[in-house]
Amino acid sequence: MSPDSQSSAEAAAAVAPQPAADGAPTVPTLQEGAHPFRFTITARCPHTRARCGCFHTPHGPVHTPRFMPVGTAATVKGVAIPQLADTGAEMVLANTYHLHLQPGEAVVAEAGGLHRFMGWQGPLLTDSGGFQVFSLGAINRIDDDGVVFRSPRDGARITLTPERSMAIQMALGADVAMAFDQCPPYPASEADVAAACRRTHAWLERCVVAHDRPGQALFGIVQGGCYPALRAESARVVAGFDLPGIAVGGVSVGEPVEEMHRIMRQVGPLLPEAKPHYLMGVGSLREMAIAVAQGFDLFDCVLPTRLGRHGTALVGGERWNLRNARFRHDHTPLDPTCPCLACRLHSRAYLHHLIRSEEMLGRTLLSLHNLSTLLRFTRAMGQAIAEGCFAEDFAPWEPASPAAHTW
Amino acid sequence: MSPDSQSSAEAAAAVAPQPAADGAPTVPTLQEGAHPFRFTITARCPHTRARCGCFHTPHGPVHTPRFMPVGTAATVKGVAIPQLADTGAEMVLANTYHLHLQPGEAVVAEAGGLHRFMGWQGPLLTDSGGFQVFSLGAINRIDDDGVVFRSPRDGARITLTPERSMAIQMALGADVAMAFDQCPPYPASEADVAAACRRTHAWLERCVVAHDRPGQALFGIVQGGCYPALRAESARVVAGFDLPGIAVGGVSVGEPVEEMHRIMRQVGPLLPEAKPHYLMGVGSLREMAIAVAQGFDLFDCVLPTRLGRHGTALVGGERWNLRNARFRHDHTPLDPTCPCLACRLHSRAYLHHLIRSEEMLGRTLLSLHNLSTLLRFTRAMGQAIAEGCFAEDFAPWEPASPAAHTW
Numbered sequence: 001m002s003p004d005s006q007s008s009a010e011a012a013a014a015v016a017p018q019p020a021a022d023g024a025p026t027v028p029t030l031q032e033g034a035h036p037f038r039f040t041i042t043a044r045c046p047h048t049r050a051r052c053g054c055f056h057t058p059h060g061p062v063h064t065p066r067f068m069p070v071g072t073a074a075t076v077k078g079v080a081i082p083q084l085a086d087t088g089a090e091m092v093l094a095n096t097y098h099l100h101l102q103p104g105e106a107v108v109a110e111a112g113g114l115h116r117f118m119g120w121q122g123p124l125l126t127d128s129g130g131f132q133v134f135s136l137g138a139i140n141r142i143d144d145d146g147v148v149f150r151s152p153r154d155g156a157r158i159t160l161t162p163e164r165s166m167a168i169q170m171a172l173g174a175d176v177a178m179a180f181d182q183c184p185p186y187p188a189s190e191a192d193v194a195a196a197c198r199r200t201h202a203w204l205e206r207c208v209v210a211h212d213r214p215g216q217a218l219f220g221i222v223q224g225g226c227y228p229a230l231r232a233e234s235a236r237v238v239a240g241f242d243l244p245g246i247a248v249g250g251v252s253v254g255e256p257v258e259e260m261h262r263i264m265r266q267v268g269p270l271l272p273e274a275k276p277h278y279l280m281g282v283g284s285l286r287e288m289a290i291a292v293a294q295g296f297d298l299f300d301c302v303l304p305t306r307l308g309r310h311g312t313a314l315v316g317g318e319r320w321n322l323r324n325a326r327f328r329h330d331h332t333p334l335d336p337t338c339p340c341l342a343c344r345l346h347s348r349a350y351l352h353h354l355i356r357s358e359e360m361l362g363r364t365l366l367s368l369h370n371l372s373t374l375l376r377f378t379r380a381m382g383q384a385i386a387e388g389c390f391a392e393d394f395a396p397w398e399p400a401s402p403a404a405h406t407w
Numbered sequence: 408m409s410p411d412s413q414s415s416a417e418a419a420a421a422v423a424p425q426p427a428a429d430g431a432p433t434v435p436t437l438q439e440g441a442h443p444f445r446f447t448i449t450a451r452c453p454h455t456r457a458r459c460g461c462f463h464t465p466h467g468p469v470h471t472p473r474f475m476p477v478g479t480a481a482t483v484k485g486v487a488i489p490q491l492a493d494t495g496a497e498m499v500l501a502n503t504y505h506l507h508l509q510p511g512e513a514v515v516a517e518a519g520g521l522h523r524f525m526g527w528q529g530p531l532l533t534d535s536g537g538f539q540v541f542s543l544g545a546i547n548r549i550d551d552d553g554v555v556f557r558s559p560r561d562g563a564r565i566t567l568t569p570e571r572s573m574a575i576q577m578a579l580g581a582d583v584a585m586a587f588d589q590c591p592p593y594p595a596s597e598a599d600v601a602a603a604c605r606r607t608h609a610w611l612e613r614c615v616v617a618h619d620r621p622g623q624a625l626f627g628i629v630q631g632g633c634y635p636a637l638r639a640e641s642a643r644v645v646a647g648f649d650l651p652g653i654a655v656g657g658v659s660v661g662e663p664v665e666e667m668h669r670i671m672r673q674v675g676p677l678l679p680e681a682k683p684h685y686l687m688g689v690g691s692l693r694e695m696a697i698a699v700a701q702g703f704d705l706f707d708c709v710l711p712t713r714l715g716r717h718g719t720a721l722v723g724g725e726r727w728n729l730r731n732a733r734f735r736h737d738h739t740p741l742d743p744t745c746p747c748l749a750c751r752l753h754s755r756a757y758l759h760h761l762i763r764s765e766e767m768l769g770r771t772l773l774s775l776h777n778l779s780t781l782l783r784f785t786r787a788m789g790q791a792i793a794e795g796c797f798a799e800d801f802a803p804w805e806p807a808s809p810a811a812h813t814w
Contacts, residue, residue, distance in 0.1 A: 075768045080772070081748075083487070110736060111738045111756060117760075118753075331519075341487060349517075349524070356510070357509055360484055362482075
């Protein structure tokens with residue numbers, strides 16, 4: 001088997017930018033280098049920075065704004081591939097750190113890459129492994145070269161550097177690889193965050209040099225914590241690399257939600273207009289709506305599946321604990337407006353029973369529902385942008401807003 | 408909501424027996440009483456007692472021979488309803504004992520019955536609860552009236568009698584209810600088994616008196632352990648009730664496999680020809696083939712899902728532990744002849760990775776594969792019977808038999 005039969009030929013065919021067909025502003029031409037990825041903006045909100053677009057990858061389009069489910073170990077926990085497609089997911093994440101530890105990128109490459117290994121033929125994105133290394137701890141040493149940590153599996157000493165992260169991600173073969181960055185904890189001093197930024201920028205340069213897989217895009221990551229000057233500088237430096245996409249990291253790491261909003265509002269306008277903007281680790285409805293209003297396009301979060309596994313459903317902007325006795329005799333659908341399997345086929349009483357009985361199916365159904373809800377919400381924002389009613393319905397999104405009736 | 412909107416009208420329409428269309432022996436006319444169920448035999452093996460048929464229920468036909476997946480707590484563990492349908496399942500089991508404890512039959516009845524509660528619109532069968540009471544222990548008292556036991560949930564004292572089992576099963580509203588019987592452990596003395604038989608027969612009479620739900624069939628259960636005279640007597644007594652179906656219990660309770668074969672060979676021919684024959688708790692390929700050769704039609708077993716949850720796949724008549732390192736680099740399908748989701752979309756290496764990573768999806772995919780395998784096997788036996796090659800391909804079924812190539 002070849003490592004990726006779909007790589008260069010198909011990707012090369014997707015180079016030429018095309019004008020938007022529906023009278024929206026002309027699509028800015030990307031400066032394409034080694035990465036034949038293309039982002040077309042198809043509509044803009046006249047009142048905010050919100051836009052809807054299409055990010056073309058070798059494994060198909062990603063229509064933005066769009067939530068991306070997280071498939072940590074090459075599986076969105078408890079969700080089979082046809083069920084994942086039913087949620088409306090287009091791009092799916094996998095975690096480099098976890099896959100490096102098990103089964104190892106060599107096994108995935110042997111299989112023909114991550115798409116074939118996990119059976120998802122749509123677009124895939126891998127993170128750099130850095131976030132897990134920094135947040136899951138067991139770090140032995142961190143310096144300008146990279147990070148040395150102990151494997152939680154067998155205690156083995158593992159070194160992760162920008163070059164190593166690129167090598168692993170190239171072997172995994174997702175459509176999008178993420179730069180290896182240093183994401184400081186919250187809170188951190190301005191000096192510490194400044195040092196992490198400098199390192200992140202130096203590592204980005206090494207990632208760009210090391211990354212040479214055709215058919216795979218590399219996205220840079222803006223850091224800077226809660227310090228506006230550092231955020232502005234980081235956005236300027238990372239944008240300067242002119243990569244096919246740009247991400248904002250270091251949010252949703254424990255800071256107050258108002259701080260997160262402030263960062264989104266500051267950094268969104270600083271990102272290069274023509275590139276897809278990926279806000280990392282954010283997946284709540286309100287925060288995604290605020291971010292979309294600032295021009296963000298892509299989102300990911302483990303919360304929908306993690307909450308689902310713990311018996312919590314996202315309904316009408318609230319979190320419902322299905323273990324609660326109030327659902328015992330409630331034979332209505334979980335969310336009558338939701339087309340997911342759980343809502344189409346089952347009742348709150350049945351889901352309550354499954355969660356109470358610790359049945360796997362309960363966790364799968366709630367995960368499916370939560371993913372479907374976030375994907376439906378981001379699709380609805382796109383539709384509202386296209387129909388010119390985003391600012392009215394979604395910005396700022398509140399439970400009482402008309403959005404509750406339109407999506 | 409009415410307890411069962413599909414009950415009497417549809418069921419009444421399904422009374423008249425019809426002759427087999429394909430030149431097979433004429434279908435014996437059932438003596439229909441209160442239970443408008445109908446079993447038509449559509450083909451017979453000329454060399455064995457094997458037959459294929461169709462058991463008509465208010466929720467659709469069950470084509471026999473057919474394996475029935477076990478959905479203990481109103482869910483086949485880890486398997487969503489559309490996935491369950493994809494396995495080829497027609498009739499699905501649920502456990503009265505578990506559902507009585509959680510969520511309670513009142514909740515299920517409120518929902519409109521078990522079909523609506525769990526979202527399975529095909530035929531359903533509930534067991535009597537007796538097997539779990541006797542095998543899961545915590546019995547306080549057992550006498551001719553019934554069984555008193557402590558709830559494993561809250562220690563509450565629960566009495567189960569034939570009348571109570573019927574009341575619970577009528578409230579659950581499956582298409583088939585099972586008589587409340589006493590299944591003695593293995594080994595047990597002839598005197599103990601004889602006493603259990605007498606009680607089982609007395610309880611069956613009380614079940615028949617207590618059961619009066621239209622659109623629900625009651626099946627009797629033959630007991631008798633490993634004692635041929637008791638088995639013969641029990642078959643005679645239970646057959647005498649002329650119910651719409653007859654089951655053989657007290658097998659697969661710990662006896663040697665040769666003993667199980669002997670019981671199947673002895674009891675199969677003693678069962679009333681015109682009724683569906685259900686061999687309880689048996690679901691291995693060889694045993695089902697031997698049983699079909701003795702005229703058994705229906706089977707159930709928790710093994711395919713239990714093995715699946717523990718990382719074991721049924722492939723080519725063998726049990727494979729997917730945790731084994733030999734699968735780490737094996738990028739071929741689990742069973743290239745199998746059309747299930749796991750085999751269609753994934754590789755042995757991926758399933759190995761999921762099981763090693765303790766991922767829910769691994770357990771779901773192996774459960775699906777194992778169920779699909781047993782259902783495919785029983786369907787293949789039916790096809791072989793219809794095509795006149797059952798004795799050659801399946802009786803006795805061996806891994807090296809042509810069956811391995813034809814199903």
